[in-house]
Amino acid sequence: MTPPAIRVQNLRKSFAGRPAVHDLSFEVRQGEIFGLLGHNGAGKSTTFGMLLGMVAPDGGDAFIGSHSVRTERGAALAKVGAIFETPCFYDYLSGWDNLAFLVSLSGAKPADSRLREVAANAGLQDRIHDKVRTYSHGMRQRLGLAQALLPGQEVLLLDEPTDGLDPQGIQEMRATIRDLRDRKGMTVLLSSHLLAEVEQLCDRVAILHQGRLLFCGEWRRSTSRWRITGEPDGAVRSRLEQSGLVPVGDAWEAPEDFHPGETVAALVAAGIRVTSVQSVTRTLEDFYLETIRS
Amino acid sequence: MSIFLLQMRGELKKLFARKRTYIGFGAFLSVELAVLLLLRLPKVQQSLERLLERAGYVAADYLSGLTLGLIITLSTVLLLGALYLALVAGDVVSKEVEEGTMRMMLARPAGRSRILALKLAACTVYTIALTVFIAVTAVAAGTLHAGWGGLFVYAPLEGVFAVYDADEGAARMALAVPFLATSLLTITCLGFCFSCMRMKPAAATIVTLSVLFVDTILKNIPFFSGIRDWFLTAKMSAWVGVFEHRIPWEAMAGQYAWLAAINATLVVVGFAVFHSRDFKS
Numbered sequence: 001m002t003p004p005a006i007r008v009q010n011l012r013k014s015f016a017g018r019p020a021v022h023d024l025s026f027e028v029r030q031g032e033i034f035g036l037l038g039h040n041g042a043g044k045s046t047t048f049g050m051l052l053g054m055v056a057p058d059g060g061d062a063f064i065g066s067h068s069v070r071t072e073r074g075a076a077l078a079k080v081g082a083i084f085e086t087p088c089f090y091d092y093l094s095g096w097d098n099l100a101f102l103v104s105l106s107g108a109k110p111a112d113s114r115l116r117e118v119a120a121n122a123g124l125q126d127r128i129h130d131k132v133r134t135y136s137h138g139m140r141q142r143l144g145l146a147q148a149l150l151p152g153q154e155v156l157l158l159d160e161p162t163d164g165l166d167p168q169g170i171q172e173m174r175a176t177i178r179d180l181r182d183r184k185g186m187t188v189l190l191s192s193h194l195l196a197e198v199e200q201l202c203d204r205v206a207i208l209h210q211g212r213l214l215f216c217g218e219w220r221r222s223t224s225r226w227r228i229t230g231e232p233d234g235a236v237r238s239r240l241e242q243s244g245l246v247p248v249g250d251a252w253e254a255p256e257d258f259h260p261g262e263t264v265a266a267l268v269a270a271g272i273r274v275t276s277v278q279s280v281t282r283t284l285e286d287f288y289l290e291t292i293r294s
Numbered sequence: 295m296s297i298f299l300l301q302m303r304g305e306l307k308k309l310f311a312r313k314r315t316y317i318g319f320g321a322f323l324s325v326e327l328a329v330l331l332l333l334r335l336p337k338v339q340q341s342l343e344r345l346l347e348r349a350g351y352v353a354a355d356y357l358s359g360l361t362l363g364l365i366i367t368l369s370t371v372l373l374l375g376a377l378y379l380a381l382v383a384g385d386v387v388s389k390e391v392e393e394g395t396m397r398m399m400l401a402r403p404a405g406r407s408r409i410l411a412l413k414l415a416a417c418t419v420y421t422i423a424l425t426v427f428i429a430v431t432a433v434a435a436g437t438l439h440a441g442w443g444g445l446f447v448y449a450p451l452e453g454v455f456a457v458y459d460a461d462e463g464a465a466r467m468a469l470a471v472p473f474l475a476t477s478l479l480t481i482t483c484l485g486f487c488f489s490c491m492r493m494k495p496a497a498a499t500i501v502t503l504s505v506l507f508v509d510t511i512l513k514n515i516p517f518f519s520g521i522r523d524w525f526l527t528a529k530m531s532a533w534v535g536v537f538e539h540r541i542p543w544e545a546m547a548g549q550y551a552w553l554a555a556i557n558a559t560l561v562v563v564g565f566a567v568f569h570s571r572d573f574k575s
Contacts, residue, residue, distance in 0.1 A: 015572075045574045052401050054573040074403040082401040088394030092311045101304035105402035105409070107297055147398070 003066060005030045005155055005187035006051070010060035013046050020046040022211040023060070033181050033188040035198040037288055038208035044191045047208070048159050051189070052082055064155060078106065081148030085160040087140050091133035095124055095143050098132060099150060108151040115150070122146040138169045145176065156180065156188045162197055170197065177201060199284035207291050214294075219287045224258070225251040227276045228267060236270045239263065253280070298412075301404070305416040314385070315420065318378030322428050325374060326435045329366045333439070346446060351457055356446035359437025360463045366432040368449060368534070371474065372527065375424065376481050376506050382420055383485025384499035386413045387568065392495060397573055406569055414486055414561065421482045425475035433467065445537075452534040466537055473533035473546070480530055480553050481506065483560040490564035492571065529553050 006028035013021045021043040028034040038044050049055030051062045053073040062069040067076035089098045096115065103110040119128040122142040127135065135143065141161070148156055158177070162170045174197060180186040192198050198205065207215040225248065232240060243263045245252040254260070264274060309315055332338055343353035387410070390396040399409050445463025447456045458466060484505055488498040506527060512518055513525035522528050532549035535542050 049572065049574045054397060054400050056570075056572060074405060077401070077403040080401075084394070084397060084401075086394065088398060090308055090311070090395060092313075093308065097304075097307060097311075101301075101308065102398060102402060104297065104301045104304050105399055105404040107403055109297070109300060 002030050004028060004063075005032075005065065006034075006189055007063040008047070008051070008060075009063070011047065011050055011057050011062060012059040013043075013050060013055060013057050019211050021050070021057075021208075024208070024211075024213050025060075026206045026213065026216045028187055028189050029204075030187055031181060031185045032204060033177065033190060033201045035202035035205035036189060036191040036208065037195070037198065037205050039292075041210075042208040043211040044208060045159065046211075048082075048157055048191065051157060052080070053077065074107075079152070079154040080157060081150070081153035081155070082157040083141075083144045083148050083159065083161050085163050087144030087147075089132045089140065089143060091131065093132060094130060095119065095128045095132055095135070095146075098143065099128075099147055102147045103150045106151055110151065114152075118146045118149050121149075137164050138166065141165055141169065141173070145173070149180075154186055156186055158188060158190045158192075160192055161190070162192060162194060170194075174200060195283075195285045195288055205284070207288060209292055215291045219284060221256050221282065223256060223280045223282065224254045225276075225278045225280055226254055226274055227251045227278075229273045229275055230271070232267075232270065232272060236266060236272065239266050251278075298408075301408070301412050302415055305412040306419060309382070309386075309416045309420060315382060317381070318375075318424055319427055321374060321378065322370065322424075323431060325370050326366050326432055329369070330362065330435055330439045333362065345448065349455070349457075351446070354443075356444045356457055358440050358443025358445070358460070358463075359433050359435075360443065360445040360460065360467055361447075362436030362440055363429065363433030364445065364447060364467065364537075366436065367428055367474070371425075371428060371478070372506075372510075372530065375428065375478055376503060378424065379417075379421060379478060379481040380485045380499045380502035380506075383417045383482045384489050384502050385495045386417055386486060387489040387564075388491075388493060388495040388498050389489075391573070400573055407565060410490065410565055410568055414483075417482045417486055418479065421478050422475045425471060425478055429467065429471045429474070447537040449534050449537070452531050454534055454537050456537055456539055470533055470536045473536055473550075476550060477530040477533050477553065480526065480557055480560075483557040483564075487560040487564040487567075490568040492567075523549075526556070529556075 004027040008024055008026050011021055011024040012019070024043070024047060036044050036047065046055055050057045051064070051069060053069050053076070057070070064076040064080055069076045089095075090101070093101070096119070099115055099119070100110050103115070116125070119125050122145055124139060124142055124146065127139065132140065132143065141164070145161070148158075156177075161177070162173050165173060177188055177190070178201060181188060190198065190201060203218055203220060205215070205219050206213060226245065227250065240252060240263065244255045244258055245263070267274065333342070342357060346353040346356055387396070390399070400406070442460055444460050445458045445466065447454055447458075449455075481502065485498060485502040488501045489495070491498070493501070509526045513522055513528055529549045529552050532546050532553075535546045
């Protein structure tokens with residue numbers, strides 16, 4: 001079995017006695033785009049900080065590949081690229097000089113051809129030698145992505161990568177992230193407030209609330225809503241519930257793995273008819289809010 | 295090229311790409327010009343000539359580029375040098391934290407110690423460059439004004455009064471530059487130390503200058519004359535010793551050993567504080 005690309009194990013962190021992250025554990029598989037969700041102050045940034053060794057955890061550890069961020073930070077981050085909510089660069093240097101300097105901090109001598117390739121992929125080939133202070137927000141964001149891919153990263157940590165982008169920029173960023181996963185097999189840990197974005201990119205998410213992990217796994221589930229005639233009596237009701245059906249308003253919601261055969265037979269025997277079956281596709285927003293409220 | 299040198303090149307590029315780095319160079323040029331203009335005033339010139347002639351020297355032989363260069367350096371370097379070194383060193387870490395570029399650096403595998411070592415090395419290069427610039431331009435400006443000639447040294451606070459012919463004077467001046475740069479490095483280390491702490495860049499600069507000004511004020515209070523040698527700025531004045539007829543190597547070595555210990559302490563404190571800090575992404 002392939003080891004996880006990122007493993008967070010019982011991470012804890014408090015600031016001035018207030019817990020920011022409480023016993024957090026989750027895994028990100030190789031080559032997947034994994035979403036880290038939560039309100040402001042849920043602990044996402046602190047988790048990112050601990051993954052990058054910028055925040056010292058009070059307990060637990062994070063692993064990138066097989067390397068501990070606490071004890072082997074250099075090796076753990078050797079193949080990790082990161083983008084922050086607002087990428088900050090040296091405005092008084094060119095995009096090229098920014099890339100060259102940041103890559104040198106990865107212990108690599110940046111090859112001009114590689115820098116040119118990444119700049120071109122980010123659509124900055126014509127402006128890469130201009131001072132960053134002349135860049136638009138979208139260009140800065142693309143420069144942020146370019147630096148995160150250098151020198152040859154395999155894991156990306158993206159904190160609000162589409163923040164402040166226009167709809168076209170958001171679409172391009174989404175396509176790039178998907179392309180990096182599909183063509184280069186990169187693993188992406190993505191944090192975003194735009195749940196619609198995460199929904200399109202991530203099959204698995206972790207939901208944080210007040211520093212605690214509320215959910216981790218595949219959020220996408222197809223359910224169906226069954227409407228029936230009459231009110232089922234105690235025995236039929238318990239039969240429905242045993243089958244995994246849950247009453248929702250005037251209907252019953254069935255899970256993805258619901259096998260209707262025996263249940264329908266029991267309903268028919270009790271003189272109850274199924275009047276409609278409607279397939280329901282839940283949005284990530286619905287799922288997120290349900291999880292937070294529960 | 296080793297990776298450290300490559301990273302160092304990037305750090306220096308950052309340092310010397312900022313306008314504020316050049317304020318110090320510009321300010322010293324302005325001060326040198328101002329001092330030269332004031333030295334043209336008859337009253338000032340007469341006072342200088344009288345001082346030399348009272349000691350039995352021919353003023354024309356020693357009122358030279360070397361003498362004026364040293365006068366300019368002595369009178370400006372500790373105050374003005376402190377200001378610009380504190381500005382650059384006080385900014386070097388805290389400004390990057392404030393502007394958010396530090397987290398871009400910290401997200402890379404290079405450790406915090408490596409990042410700080412690069413910054414300290416860049417500040418050291420700046421200190422040396424500024425010192426050499428001050429000395430060279432002060433002597434050049436003085437020579438343009440008064441021509442080449444012997445060196446007259448008058449530093450009452452340090453107890454130095456000496457005259458040298460042009461060759462010996464130039465040699466002493468050249469010897470003074472590395473010692474002056476080493477003295478000024480203490481200001482750099484102070485600024486660097488405060489820059490590593492959780493404070494705004496302006497605060498790091500102001501605190502550094504405050505330490506130096508308070509030290510200077512205390513040093514100049516007559517009641518403290520018995521302990522004058524223990525003040526930081528008194529130790530930093532040790533470089534003037536190279537202008538004494540018999541250079542007090544032992545005493546200078548003692549003062550510089552103290553400065554080295556102080557610098558090391560400041561750097562270690564700066565590193566320790568920076569290592570203990572959390573930086574949220």
